Amino acid sequence: MGDPGPITPDSFNDGRQQISQPFRLTATGYNLNYLPEYIALRHGFFQEQGLHVTVNIPVPWDGVLDALADGTADMALGGIWVPSMYRDRVQNYTVFAQIANRCPLALLRRGHDDGFKLQDMVGKTVLMKSGGGASVGLFFKMLMRENDIDPRSLDYIQDLDGVMLGNLFQGGMGDYFVTDNLSALAMVDRNPNVSIAMEMVEQEDVPWSVYYRETATITPEVIDAQNRFCVALGKGIDWVLQHDAESFRDELAELFPTVPVDVAVKVTNAFRRNGMWTTTTVPREGFNRWQLGLRDARLVKEPLAYESIVHDGIAVAK
Template identity: 45%
Template sequence: MDRFLVSATGHSLNYLPHYIAAEQGFFRDEELDVSEVVPRPWDLVLDHIRDGTAEAALGGIWVPSMFHGRGRRLVPFAQVSNRAPLALVGRTPAEAFDAAALVGKTVLMKGSNGASVGLYLKMMLREAGVDPKSVNYVQDLDGGILQACFAGGMGDFLLIDLPGALAYQAAGRGAVAAVFAQDGGDIPWSVYYTEGLSPHDTRPARFSRALARGMDWVNAHAASSFSDFLARTFPKVDPGIAVQVVDTYRACGMWTTPQIGGASYARWQQGIADGHLSDGPISYDALIDDAPTRAMAGSLPA
């Protein structure tokens, strides 16, 4: 068995195929001993892949994009989440995201665990023809503080993860105004990356193949059929909400393939560049090494 430790920026329902691949023995079938660690603060994942503590980091592709050409080469090789696992909570419910409804309003969104939340919302506004500068933001605080303040009357909208939004709504503190997994389009939200890939290292391809089996398994099974696993794996999430979220993700294409898509990648690169984390969109081949996922698909020897 070959070791493959993943240092992840969180423990999340949108990483579910990874946990299923471990539970179902798909990683073992590839002769991989896969384990995870979630360091605090999250940016310790970068130390872990630099010093060899971990074989890969799991998090937002904005991090490798931000470092590209700036002294450090971080190489994404696979994705787990193909959609943004975010939801917008408002004072009144809405059927789908209405960018115009945010003009002149204040949105609370955490900024303490990375840049992706703010980058994503502002990208969605631009794509809808709304100038992000026409919206007010509070995003330099911890998510828990912002949720408490929103419940107390601060701001007009709160942008958080979908499980948190549904729990917030169930508690009568707000109403879900948009589920971005449903109406936000494809985007390589959570990816695996490392300090560099050796062409002789077969572990990333084997990992990607097992991850694909995990995705297939989740997509083939209603969440209610493995609710006990969800309860064990996500003890802080209400069991009913966990089932609802997983089935929402299954229905909207959260988990498609470990291969990072070209169109969704280009879209997110524009959002990252518009957020000034890079000097401009980075071409796919300049940042991504897709040899492991091409090998997974059988076009290269694994």
């Protein structure tokens, strides 16, 4: 998805002005799997908790770490693989909440043959976007290993922009294409020659997107604000889970204007059904699964212990 620019409560709500505590978020992207946060902004849930939340999306995405370091952001939103690989090497970060509980990717193929199996991909070439970080390749190769397939038995093209790879895939490059679910459905909607072989949201829990901050900067005041943020975010998650996407299609159209609204509705409901959004708490089982994937990818020497990086008490305090 493209960068919509700075996001503020005034971008989303009805213009109500309240005196509240500034709470600055820096995020690695603008994605449908962050929907409960956008709903919380639109519906004033953060303001109810006395927080004036603003969002900045730096380009390139790793500017979120600079924003934490120089104090221009109070927290970062992105993949847990970053604070994991930085732990005890460069900087220690503490994760205090989760928003996306599943992987929001999809696997595209040409044609519409039934009976797809991951084993069919052995010896084939897979295109994978990487402009937003390493998550795409990390998850896909972990999924291969979990299904007893050596990731080295496939060829990869993954050092190019997602839009470029999408155009090349439709033009004949490679055999499969891994991209975000929303972009995949949009491509299928306009291109009858491609179809979705697999939606990764169906492939069990993983803490895909989390909120974190430099560990050394955490104070009781910071924890208090994080607690209130979790309460509001949890309310946003509950709201999305309680409303069929068809009932708020106008909001989805405003949030994602470059995507056909029917596609946005379809993906949102698929995410609702398949556990993309649950609670703000990082799941232990999903955390441990992802840590094994990061170890096998050599990003960490050994899987991190849950308590070494996650402050679970904040998210469950709501």
